[in-house]
Amino acid sequence: MARILLIDGDEDRSTVTSEALGEAQHDVHHAPTASFALTTLEWRRPDLIVSRAEIPDMDGYALCTIVRSDPKTKDIPFLLLAAGGPTAGAAARAGVDMVLAGSFSSSDVVDSVRRLL
Amino acid sequence: MSRILVVDDSLAVRRVVELALEDRQFTVLCASLGSEATERIERDSPDLVVCDVFLPDTDGFRICEFVRSHPRLARTPVILMSGAADDSVRERADRARADVLLSKPFSTNDLLRHIDDLLASERADGAGGAIPTRPVHPPVALTGAPWQGDGATPALPLEAALAQLRAAAGLDLALIVGRSGDLIGWTGEAGVRLEMAGALAACVLESAGILGRELGQEPVQGMTLEYARGTVLVEGLGPGTLLAVLVPDRAPLPTVRYHVRKAIPELARAL
Numbered sequence: 001m002a003r004i005l006l007i008d009g010d011e012d013r014s015t016v017t018s019e020a021l022g023e024a025q026h027d028v029h030h031a032p033t034a035s036f037a038l039t040t041l042e043w044r045r046p047d048l049i050v051s052r053a054e055i056p057d058m059d060g061y062a063l064c065t066i067v068r069s070d071p072k073t074k075d076i077p078f079l080l081l082a083a084g085g086p087t088a089g090a091a092a093r094a095g096v097d098m099v100l101a102g103s104f105s106s107s108d109v110v111d112s113v114r115r116l117l
Numbered sequence: 118m119s120r121i122l123v124v125d126d127s128l129a130v131r132r133v134v135e136l137a138l139e140d141r142q143f144t145v146l147c148a149s150l151g152s153e154a155t156e157r158i159e160r161d162s163p164d165l166v167v168c169d170v171f172l173p174d175t176d177g178f179r180i181c182e183f184v185r186s187h188p189r190l191a192r193t194p195v196i197l198m199s200g201a202a203d204d205s206v207r208e209r210a211d212r213a214r215a216d217v218l219l220s221k222p223f224s225t226n227d228l229l230r231h232i233d234d235l236l237a238s239e240r241a242d243g244a245g246g247a248i249p250t251r252p253v254h255p256p257v258a259l260t261g262a263p264w265q266g267d268g269a270t271p272a273l274p275l276e277a278a279l280a281q282l283r284a285a286a287g288l289d290l291a292l293i294v295g296r297s298g299d300l301i302g303w304t305g306e307a308g309v310r311l312e313m314a315g316a317l318a319a320c321v322l323e324s325a326g327i328l329g330r331e332l333g334q335e336p337v338q339g340m341t342l343e344y345a346r347g348t349v350l351v352e353g354l355g356p357g358t359l360l361a362v363l364v365p366d367r368a369p370l371p372t373v374r375y376h377v378r379k380a381i382p383e384l385a386r387a388l
Binding site: 034036058062 | 130198221226
């Protein structure tokens with residue numbers, strides 16, 4: 001069981017993803033914005049971060065860049081969920097460990113989390 | 118353009134707040150330690166301070182108290198942030214006279230809303246000469262009467278108050294001197310001629326006051342004299358008395374200055 005921080009501005013979609021991860025025995029904490037996520041990290045360090053590329057106050061790549069720049073959080077695995085096409089260059093520059101791009105299901109998310117942990 | 122100081126030992130928090138503030142055209146200053154924060158407050162006079170309660174070398178309450186006791190910056194709005202904002206933290210924040218206690222996690226929109234409200238309130242107070250709604254301790258000036266505090270606690274004897282200050286600030290020597298240079302009290306290493314040191318401190322402060330008037334400045338509030346192996350701080354305790362302290366080279370000056378200013382009301386009561 002892992003502690004997962006899920007960052008997604010869409011409440012309905014995040015509920016579906018959280019439930020899928022919960023069924024895989026993970027403990028999921030949801031943050032609707034990047035600022036919520038980043039001000040949570042010092043108090044509730046997750047084992048893995050799952051973030052949408054498109055979030056209300058910052059894009060997921062910028063969020064990952066900040067996570068990677070902080071010595072306290074730089075080693076946390078980061079899974080990016082991108083609605084658009086593959087963005088390998090941006091992901092590599094940001095330090096993202098894995099990108100799920102295009103069309104994918106919540107079970108794809110669960111599988112990717114398992115592979116990263 | 119308002120300058121906002123952000124104090125948090127978490128780089129992630131500093132960065133996300135910094136980005137949100139820069140988007141709104143604020144000038145952002147950052148610090149990760151309390152000692153850095155007090156230095157920046159002294160040097161850069163921010164228009165508002167956002168500070169985490171838990172810092173590696175101190176806490177946000179002390180930073181807030183430092184601001185509230187500062188002769189120039191006492192009215193600066195302070196927002197404290199805490200990931201454990203329970204009743205005891207709220208009570209402590211109230212005692213430190215923070216304007217806002219913001220619970221973590223928070224969205225930057227919430228933070229920005231508080232900042233906008235506080236800065237608008239400060240501008241309204243300044244422009245219209247309105248009575249401040251937040252109680253502010255009057256500054257301790259050389260020509261004014263010292264703040265006596267709330268009188269709720271009995272005054273320490275002078276020697277005890279000086280010893281307490283010396284221990285808290287890590288001083289080598291602390292003297293209280295009358296304006297004519299007479300030695301009223303002291304604590305510390307007595308390897309110097311105390312009466313001579315006191316008389317010279319009074320003389321130098323008098324000269325600083327004359328220089329200030331020549332330059333069109335307000336009455337001198339205090340002096341900092343830097344030497345090769347230490348620093349001397351001189352602060353007014355009220356009409357007719359001054360405090361001179363010898364700070365060893367190893368001591369962090371902003372922290373020492375904070376302890377000295379915090380001790381001034383106690384010392385004034387003890388006189």
